[in-house]
Amino acid sequence: MDALPVVHSSPRKKRSRLMGASVAYPPYDIKFHNLVLFILEKKMGSSRRAFLMELARRKGFRVEDELSDSITHIVAENNTGSEVLEWLQVQDIKISSQLELLDVSWLVECMRAGNPVVITGKHQLVSYTVKSDASFGSNPGSQNTPPLAIKKISQYACQRRTSLNNCNHIFTDALDILAENHEFRENEVSCVAFMRAASVLKSLPFTIISMKDTKGIPCLGDKAKCVIEEIIEDGESSEVKAILNDERYQSFKLFTSVFGVGLKTSEKWFRMGFRTLNKIMSDKTLKLTRMQKAGFLYYEDLVSCVAKAEADAVSVLVQEAVWAFLPDAMVTMTGGFRRGKKLGHDVDFLITSPGATEEEEQQLLPKVINFWERKGLLLYHDLVESTFEKLKLPSRKVDALDHFQKCFLILKLHLQHVNGVGNSKTGQQEGKNWKAIRVDLVMCPYERRAFALLGWTGSRQFERDLRRFATHERKMMLDNHALYDKTKRIFLKAESEEEIFAHLGLDYIDPWERNA
Template sequence: MSQLNFPPIYLLPTHIDPDQLPDLQSQIPSLTYDINEAEVVLGKISKKQRALFELRRLKVVTEEVAGDDTDHPPPAKRRRLSHDTLLEDDASTASDNEDQSRKGVIHVVKLSWFTDSVSRGDVMPLEGYLLYRGLKLSDQHGKEALSSSSDVLGLPKDNSASATDPRLLTHEIFLPEADAAQPPNDAFIEQLKDIRTTRALLGDKIGVRAYSTCIAAVAAYPHLLTNRIEVDHLPGCGTRIASLFHEWKTNGCIEEVENAKSDAQLSVLRLFYKIWGVGETTAQEFYKRGWRDLDDIVEYGWDQLSRVQQIGVKYYDEFLLEIPRAEVKSIADIILEHANRLHKGYEMVIVGGYRRGKSQSGDVDVVISHRDPAATLVFIDKIVDALAVSGHITHILTISTRNSERGQEPLAWKGEGRQAGSGFDTLDKAMVVWQTPEWDRSSAAKNSNPHRRVDIIVTPWKTAGCAIEGWTSGTTFQRDLRRYCKTEKRLKFDSSGVRSRVDGSWVDLESGPDGAPAPDMITAEQRVFKGLGLEWRLPEERNTG
């Protein structure tokens, strides 16, 4: 696949199953999400009229190439078609004195052109697959739409030589223009999340990925959706999600969601899935053992649970409680205070949903750093011990010193095709259970404060920007950032730092021009964006699910 020299391709989601769309997108090596960049528009369509309709919908103004009989195309040319030869063919069609407003040639072809090319191992000529070929008269295909659908990663909008090529950046999310912390379509998003959870519990990984893409698009769209046409036009959504939206708006519910609620097996699986330390596979295993509620787990399987799962069962109801912003801030302040009691100079950023502006959080995530690298080395053990002695940490779920063990260097790049490890597991960190030890003893003999889930991450200062970016952004944003680094920059992004995919060397994006370290952790994160050729995005703009 990677050897095939396809021209820039724009894929129409029309008539493509949303569950299959991400897989198809991943197969197209020259995929672009900007119709202005495309030389080929690929679609599951078969009529010239439909091709013209799709171009009009995308606000691409064209003039059909004179003498191009797309209904009865000429015989296929006996030579390999590539990006360069396609341009040569088009250049021979247009005269040298074309008006400067013309922006090149665009071809709308059947999806089978791509699939046949892949199966034959060669880029096929367009003839025989071509539905329409026209000269672009303008690249203004709806700036009013693009102003709210720019790449979420923040591509530069100028055309200077220094601007990042947007070709392989995510198409999946609309850049918010309003308060992204409280998306206007939250109610519909919750319906989609319910369906995604059902797909996860049924083992449908492709469906989970597809719905994650849709959730990201809807979550970042800055306006209240009112009809199915709007949803259909959102990147990665298409007719399936549009139909679900129409059903929800019409009936006040979605049948698939309601059926899942009344399904006895799925209800049990959801119960188990919410246990901390239990994923969809383990939930299915519990069900196969005949367990139907938490009491069954305690009575028949307690000794078979890991320690983390036992804690998850013990504090099941408390872990499901949302944490208000004020309490998140209070917990973070206590952690930082104890850190500076041990050694002055620690700084902290509260990350996760809190930093993205969420009014409530499922847990508390904090990133701690210090300008002296010796102060962050194995510091995670010291801060956890201090908070356990003070009574704030009641249980340690997991603790890792992987970053300290490799000398606080960014995770090594092991080459293409080899897994270097998850970015969230490559920094020193502790996942703990927290309970505020102070309470009104006159009203309760036992501590009545709820147990909370808290993650403490320690990073060296030189890569603090990567750490807070990795622990701040939503899942889809983070996935697309890493994909962009791989395809566009030949870099391996990780929360412990950035490595070159060419020679494995560390790429310092956070030091200033004079080599001086960043003055603070937020500036360090901003420098990461700039170093990658991306516009800075506020944390509130990264709520992508």
């Protein structure tokens, strides 16, 4: 039998399971030239990948068969961001510095819309930047910094930008109530845990719609996640609902709404059986402080919100009074209004003067008080003298009050001076043309202005995390007076908030992005 002829053929090239085979597709017009897609076959399968590629091309998208440095969007299914990153790191390909890693749900939404849809957090597998000269797989065994610098959501509010555009009110409102309830019960650990959970959700640029969206988000403990899951499934939290109906919570909420009433007094009144403010005011055996008496006297005004227009009108009064005695003084509205809020419960001002002597600084607030008293605008004041010591180290307590001279006031604001609210319902209902407004004035030495401004701008959680970050990450101590480097054993000077952030190695965050 004749031997069969030997056929010499070239080695058969294996089809890449990762990159996918190059297949000839009919030509389609590309409508969206700024997008170059690559669909990852891993965990998806070749048939589904081919179907999605064909569909996307029909819709006018540019879809590449293989990964290249022109890719702008990688679409994956059933992969975590970490898994895609690991896969990318073994590919010997230079990629775009603006590469997006997306879940297949984004592509599906694009197909339905017939055009690219806005990418939100629910679509992103991970947010990151890539060094422009990075090449994946060029040195797999290297122990150097990986080419991907992943921007994870930080546990610190001072590393997150939090505007007033809260996409997750339904969750954060519930978590805030839980935090407040634990604060009323003086359970600091649980209070802080829920505050941190609410804070991180307020920073998210997307709305949580499933528990999958919470993956990788820090500060969400098991209890917070249970609340979120219950709200997703039932539309409300049974625990929050129970708290809102709890007599103790309701009483503490009511009592602490009075100016001058804190947790100790609220606890005392609750134990004495009080449940309404009328009962407290009618009880002649109770001894109220001056502040509490003022709080009850002007309660209706003080419990109502202060509008931005009212805060601006108060600012004019403060500037007029301060500049009458220190013409070069700097008067800055701080607190929530500096963070861009339109409503608040009081108005805070930081006052400092570059040319004032220590004696002039000490005498300014008493002069301002007398100025308003003569004009009939002062309804209440409590002047707290400075206990500031220049050589003293910053406080180790994250919630420590500063030691600057300050004054807690209630001012009479005539409504005709308020733009847009001259015919206020408050004035009509009470038959008066003025409103009682809570005002805080803080006088600080000029060289401490940056620290005081940062501290008095808030928010509360932002400040807590800023000090916590300084302590745990930078071995520094920060408060409203100074920044101390414990390693170098020196005070770090700063003339602006930007310099304080720079000392701490933080990106500067504008006031309107500190609403943590």
